[in-house]
Amino acid sequence: MENDREYSDLSMSRAECPKCGALWINGQHYWSGTGVKGNDLDLAGLVCNKLSDFQCINPSKGQEGGDTWVKRMEDLDAFGKKYEEGESQWWNK
Numbered sequence: 001m002e003n004d005r006e007y008s009d010l011s012m013s014r015a016e017c018p019k020c021g022a023l024w025i026n027g028q029h030y031w032s033g034t035g036v037k038g039n040d041l042d043l044a045g046l047v048c049n050k051l052s053d054f055q056c057i058n059p060s061k062g063q064e065g066g067d068t069w070v071k072r073m074e075d076l077d078a079f080g081k082k083y084e085e086g087e088s089q090w091w092n093k
């Protein structure tokens with residue numbers, strides 16, 4: 001049966017970054033702490049580009065365009081401004 005082959009261990013590749021501990025299963029990145037599906041580029045911006053270690057196996061290491069802390073802080077700022085200034089009472093629905 002076709003299905004049996006898909007679930008066989010032989011078809012599964014698992015790679016773990018020795019530096020940031022990120023995990024790739026069949027080429028899909030998962031966050032090591034939470035096991036949530038991630039994205040190489042976000043990982044690069046948040047972790048790997050900061051460490052910039054030759055041991056890092058992230059295929060997107062050194063690439064720009066993913067999520068970064070700067071971007072996250074900007075998002076938080078925007079969020080704070082929008083809601084603290086009372087433009088929208090999101091809590092009061």
Ligand SMILES: [Zn+2]
Nearest residue numbers: 017020048056
């Ligand atoms: Zn890494």
